[in-house]
Amino acid sequence: MKAPVIEAKDLNLTFETNDGPVHALKDVNLTIDQGEFVSFIGPSGCGKTTFLRCIAALEQPTGGVLRVNSMTPEHARQARSYGYVFQAAGLYPWRTIAGNVKLPLEIMGYAKAEQDARVEKVLSLVDLQGFGKKFPWQLSGGMQQRASIARALAFDADILLMDEPFGALDEIVRDKLNEELLKLWARTGKTIGFVTHSIPEAVYLSTKIVVMSPRPGRITDVIDSTLPRERPLEIRDSPEFLAIAHRVREGLRAGHAYEE
Amino acid sequence: MKALLPILTVLAAIVVLWYGAAVWLNSQWIYDQAARAGTEVTVTQLLSETMVQDRPVLPAPHQVAQGLWDGLAGQKITSKRSLVYHGWITLSATMAGFALGTGLGILLAVGIVHSRAMDMSVMPWAIASQTVPILAIAPMVIVVLASLGIKGLLPKAIIAAYLSFFPVLVGMVKGLRAPEGQQLDLLRTYNASGAATFWKLRLPSSMPYLFASLKVGIAAALVGAIVAELPAGATMGLGARLLSGSYYGQTIQIWAALFTAAALAASLVMIVGVIERVTLKRMGMAR
Numbered sequence: 119m120k121a122p123v124i125e126a127k128d129l130n131l132t133f134e135t136n137d138g139p140v141h142a143l144k145d146v147n148l149t150i151d152q153g154e155f156v157s158f159i160g161p162s163g164c165g166k167t168t169f170l171r172c173i174a175a176l177e178q179p180t181g182g183v184l185r186v187n188s189m190t191p192e193h194a195r196q197a198r199s200y201g202y203v204f205q206a207a208g209l210y211p212w213r214t215i216a217g218n219v220k221l222p223l224e225i226m227g228y229a230k231a232e233q234d235a236r237v238e239k240v241l242s243l244v245d246l247q248g249f250g251k252k253f254p255w256q257l258s259g260g261m262q263q264r265a266s267i268a269r270a271l272a273f274d275a276d277i278l279l280m281d282e283p284f285g286a287l288d289e290i291v292r293d294k295l296n297e298e299l300l301k302l303w304a305r306t307g308k309t310i311g312f313v314t315h316s317i318p319e320a321v322y323l324s325t326k327i328v329v330m331s332p333r334p335g336r337i338t339d340v341i342d343s344t345l346p347r348e349r350p351l352e353i354r355d356s357p358e359f360l361a362i363a364h365r366v367r368e369g370l371r372a373g374h375a376y377e378e
Numbered sequence: 379m380k381a382l383l384p385i386l387t388v389l390a391a392i393v394v395l396w397y398g399a400a401v402w403l404n405s406q407w408i409y410d411q412a413a414r415a416g417t418e419v420t421v422t423q424l425l426s427e428t429m430v431q432d433r434p435v436l437p438a439p440h441q442v443a444q445g446l447w448d449g450l451a452g453q454k455i456t457s458k459r460s461l462v463y464h465g466w467i468t469l470s471a472t473m474a475g476f477a478l479g480t481g482l483g484i485l486l487a488v489g490i491v492h493s494r495a496m497d498m499s500v501m502p503w504a505i506a507s508q509t510v511p512i513l514a515i516a517p518m519v520i521v522v523l524a525s526l527g528i529k530g531l532l533p534k535a536i537i538a539a540y541l542s543f544f545p546v547l548v549g550m551v552k553g554l555r556a557p558e559g560q561q562l563d564l565l566r567t568y569n570a571s572g573a574a575t576f577w578k579l580r581l582p583s584s585m586p587y588l589f590a591s592l593k594v595g596i597a598a599a600l601v602g603a604i605v606a607e608l609p610a611g612a613t614m615g616l617g618a619r620l621l622s623g624s625y626y627g628q629t630i631q632i633w634a635a636l637f638t639a640a641a642l643a644a645s646l647v648m649i650v651g652v653i654e655r656v657t658l659k660r661m662g663m664a665r
Contacts, residue, residue: 176563195569202567204560212582212661221578225570253662273568 121188123277123309124150124173130181131168131335141334142168143179148328148337152276155303155310157320158328159366160373165335166313166328170279173311174202186277198226200277201270205285207262209254209269216241216250219269226273240268243302260291264298271306278310284319296322297351304347317370321345321363322354329366331373339369396439403435404428433627445634458613461638467615468603469642471531475538476599480592482539483546490547491554491580492572501551508544512602515540517609534615538602542595549591553584585661589654596646604639616642 131143143165150156158166171177172184175191186194194200201222209218216237223233241247244264254262263283270278284292296319303310314320320327321343329339343362345353353359401424408427412419429438437445449461456463486504489496516537523533557579565575607617616639623632 174567176566195567198569200567202564204564206560208560208564210579210582212585212663214662222568225565225568225574225578 122149122151125185128182129179131179144334144336154325156326157312157324159320160330163332164330166330167281170313200279201275203270203280203283205282207266215252215265219272222273236272240271244268260287278308280312282313317363317366329369338373400436400438401428437630437633441630442633445630449634464616464619465638471534471603472600474535476542476596479539479542480546483543484550486547487550490551512605516606534603534606537606538599541602542599545591545594549587553587554580556583592650593647597643600643
């Protein structure tokens with residue numbers, strides 16, 4: 119059996135604040151295998167983003183073990199094992215779309231010709247071919263976010279971490295991007311960690327849904343999706359989909375009951 | 379075009395007020411003259427004579443305009459009485475000082491942003507430097523440098539730089555720190571080096587801040603260059619024109635030099651503004 123891509127054992131993270139310690143993550147145990155699409159869902163403050171940032175070595179856990187590609191997160195970061203997509207596209211306004219996608223390639227020292235070839239490839243992967251010469255402000259919010267996904271795909275990381283990438287977009291654009299993201303995932307075979315607070319989005323996209331609850335941030339349920347890998351948007355009206363969505367909702371509610 | 383009427387109205391109001399003030403301030407001399415001669419002063423006489431004095435307390439606008447025209451166009455530009463000549467002397471010191479100050483400001487800002495020790499040790503001194511009146515510093519710089527045999531442009535440029543490095547420093551510190559958490563996190567996920575972060579993120583982000591401070595800096599450099607011309611009894615430059623004007627009560631000469639300096643400052647700021655627009659447009663930061 120292949121080693122898991124991400125493995126967390128009794129992971130804890132406590133922030134020291136002026137109001138005393140805050141348990142952002144408490145005893146988190148999770149295994150993510152190669153090629154999975156894992157969503158993290160929960161109310162704000164449940165630690166879903168913090169967990170993603172721990173995987174990316176942008177936060178340091180205060181206890182437990184975390185392995186990314188069988189390395190420490192810090193080594194995985196240095197090995198450029200993952201691409202990270204933030205909630206805001208965060209494109210550089212002074213760079214064209216192609217220039218923005220090229221940014222990680224420049225930093226990682228890819229050859230010039232290789233850079234251009236890769237930019238071409240990933241822009242068509244996110245359906246932005248022909249927009250390379252535009253500046254970010256000339257694109258809609260959805261297109262900007264697609265460009266930022268292209269930027270995360272440009273180099274050879276087999277993990278894609280996405281922190282509420284479509285949170286700021288409207289429902290219609292979000293539906294379309296969800297559909298495209300699934301296609302992209304099928305084509306690239308990447309392992310995806312996806313933070314969201316939308317139940318339909320989590321159920322529609324994921325092979326595994328991790329339900330989390332706040333204070334302290336912890337996992338209350340891990341649901342393995344029974345939906346097929348091939349998912350048209352209509353699947354969201356199927357009884358199977360609704361059953362999973364129901365279980366997610368129950369999990370979220372249980373997390374709240376625990377608190378009161 | 380819509381703005382033309384209000385602009386002209388304000389301009390006209392200023393000119394009217396100025397003429398009024400000229401009559402009022404210059405009338406004393408006419409009353410004194412009349413008292414000495416034992417004659418009465420009529421209103422017509424008052425109005426006409428306050429406009430044409432050689433050394434008025436406040437020259438009338440047309441006298442200043444005449445002085446300006448005479449200084450700018452009425453002389454060979456190599457003449458000692460040409461404002462173009464004196465303006466050029468001051469401008470060259472201003473530009474040298476501005477370049478010096480801008481370079482110093484940017485270098486210090488880069489150091490301060492990257493080193494906490496520099497932030498704590500340099501920044502207080504930079505702030506303190508600006509609380510000392512430039513009029514107190516300028517003579518010392520001139521005298522010290524003159525004793526080392528350094529005269530002419532360089533001492534003036536140093537004083538101009540002394541005033542102009544500060545806005546650049548403050549603006550660039552702010553600009554280089556402008557990238558927010560997410561933008562820095564993104565580069566962390568690429569395992570980018572400090573140098574890459576500087577060249578690809580911090581420096582481009584700081585451009586709008588740099589240009590804003592360059593506009594303040596270039597005007598400050600001009601003030602510095604003029605002030606530097608005052609204490610050494612310089613014979614060239616707009617500062618020297620101001621000084622000799624005040625020695626000999628040549629108020630028209632003072633005002634003409636003042637207007638030249640103001641126009642020079644305005645043009646310099648405008649030139650920086652044009653460079654700013656072109657640069658930001660080419661960078662894609664202006665729409």
